[in-house]
Amino acid sequence: MTSISGSRILVTGGAGFIGSHLVDTLLARGAAEVRVLDNLTNGTEDNLAHLHGDARFSLTVGDIRSADARAAAMNGAEVVYHLACLGVRHSLHDPFENHRVNAEGSLQMLEEARERGVGRFVYVSTSEVFGTAQYAPMDERHPTWPETVYGGGKLAGEAYARAYFRTYGMDTVVVRPFNTYGPRSHFEGDSGEILPRTIVRMLSGQRPVIYGDGEQTRDFMHVSDTATALALFGDADGVSGETFNLGSGTEISMNELCTVVADTVGRPELTAEHLEARPGDVRRLIGDPSHTHELTGFAPRVGFAEGITELTRWFRARQRESPEMIDRVEVRNWLPAGVN
Numbered sequence: 001m002t003s004i005s006g007s008r009i010l011v012t013g014g015a016g017f018i019g020s021h022l023v024d025t026l027l028a029r030g031a032a033e034v035r036v037l038d039n040l041t042n043g044t045e046d047n048l049a050h051l052h053g054d055a056r057f058s059l060t061v062g063d064i065r066s067a068d069a070r071a072a073a074m075n076g077a078e079v080v081y082h083l084a085c086l087g088v089r090h091s092l093h094d095p096f097e098n099h100r101v102n103a104e105g106s107l108q109m110l111e112e113a114r115e116r117g118v119g120r121f122v123y124v125s126t127s128e129v130f131g132t133a134q135y136a137p138m139d140e141r142h143p144t145w146p147e148t149v150y151g152g153g154k155l156a157g158e159a160y161a162r163a164y165f166r167t168y169g170m171d172t173v174v175v176r177p178f179n180t181y182g183p184r185s186h187f188e189g190d191s192g193e194i195l196p197r198t199i200v201r202m203l204s205g206q207r208p209v210i211y212g213d214g215e216q217t218r219d220f221m222h223v224s225d226t227a228t229a230l231a232l233f234g235d236a237d238g239v240s241g242e243t244f245n246l247g248s249g250t251e252i253s254m255n256e257l258c259t260v261v262a263d264t265v266g267r268p269e270l271t272a273e274h275l276e277a278r279p280g281d282v283r284r285l286i287g288d289p290s291h292t293h294e295l296t297g298f299a300p301r302v303g304f305a306e307g308i309t310e311l312t313r314w315f316r317a318r319q320r321e322s323p324e325m326i327d328r329v330e331v332r333n334w335l336p337a338g339v340n
């Protein structure tokens with residue numbers, strides 16, 4: 001396996017939250033070239049603005065389902081990281097488009113990579129393929145019974161990546177991040193995640209919103225750790241054809257999360273408002289980190305309290321520049337845009 005250092009790499013979805021951090025990590029690790037293919041549905045050029053002037057970096061604005069865009073972006077790539085996708089809440093109001101990008105688009109990416117003889121294809125999946133935990137922590141053999149079309153479409157992408165390894169001998173790896181948070185995370189529209197939404201609401205003096213009883217749990221990892229781990233999978237030995245969970249092994253409930261954020265923001269009086277449960281909201285997710293650790297040596301470095309403090313500082317600075325951020329936080333953000 002060629003090493004990341006000195007390689008030509010394509011990152012789909014690289015203008016998004018995790019993808020843009022992965023691009024930073026790959027460049028810091030000495031990649032010869034990092035290309036991004038992103039149609040900017042949810043990603044932004046702002047996320048990559050700091051890279052202008054680095055001759056090793058380029059952005060192709062295009063759709064992974066366009067043969068021309070794929071050909072332009074993948075030409076000469078030795079390693080492909082496939083992150084481009086539409087999110088879980090999007091799948092609730094537009095299941096077919098979600099499927100077309102997440103499942104069909106992934107198959108198109110795999111086929112393009114096979115035709116071009118790409119050295120390694122890292123398929124970035126999600127813990128949402130599991131559905132709720134049947135036992136904890138969840139290892140790679142945990143049953144995959146997704147509760148949303150998003151989870152189903154991402155699982156199809158996983159299955160295709162493993163199939164390309166088995167039937168065509170292509171070097172594919174499946175990595176399943178659990179929940180990731182950090183700078184550049186989404187607070188807006190149907191991309192908005194619980195942590196950034198909660199921080200932005202509280203910074204604006206509004207109570208956080210919890211769907212259901214708030215005893216749902218998630219396993220959070222800071223995006224710098226997620227990016228480090230993904231970079232390792234680009235050239236690790238002994239991982240081809242395998243599937244890896246990327247969790248921290250700890251879980252936190254939505255009720256606890258709101259308390260931590262309220263304390264960090266300095267507004268403990270802003271207690272959570274409970275609304276009806278969100279459809280398809282998984283009850284419990286907590287990843288077993290041991291398989292990933294054994295094969296790559298990876299262990300997360302940023303603790304939750306430290307990460308939340310940093311993220312709050314980051315959003316406070318953004319909010320000073322654009323106080324209207326709060327207008328982009330939608331209450332029931334799984335409904336079509338504008339229907340709250």
Ligand SMILES: NC(=O)c1ccc[n+]([C@@H]2O[C@H](COP(=O)([O-])OP(=O)(O)OC[C@H]3O[C@@H](n4cnc5c(N)ncnc54)[C@H](O)[C@@H]3O)[C@@H](O)[C@H]2O)c1
Nearest residue numbers: 013016017018038039041042043063064083084085126180
């Ligand atoms: N954020 C999390 O907590 C989390 C957890 C588990 C897994 N993941 C996975 O990590 C990856 C990145 O997620 P993220 O949170 O950074 O989301 P994101 O929305 O910020 O990134 C996805 C990117 O894909 C782009 N995109 C969407 N459709 C496209 C298309 N048809 N063609 C080209 N580009 C397209 C979007 O513009 C966006 O920049 C995804 O594969 C997701 O399933 C994320």
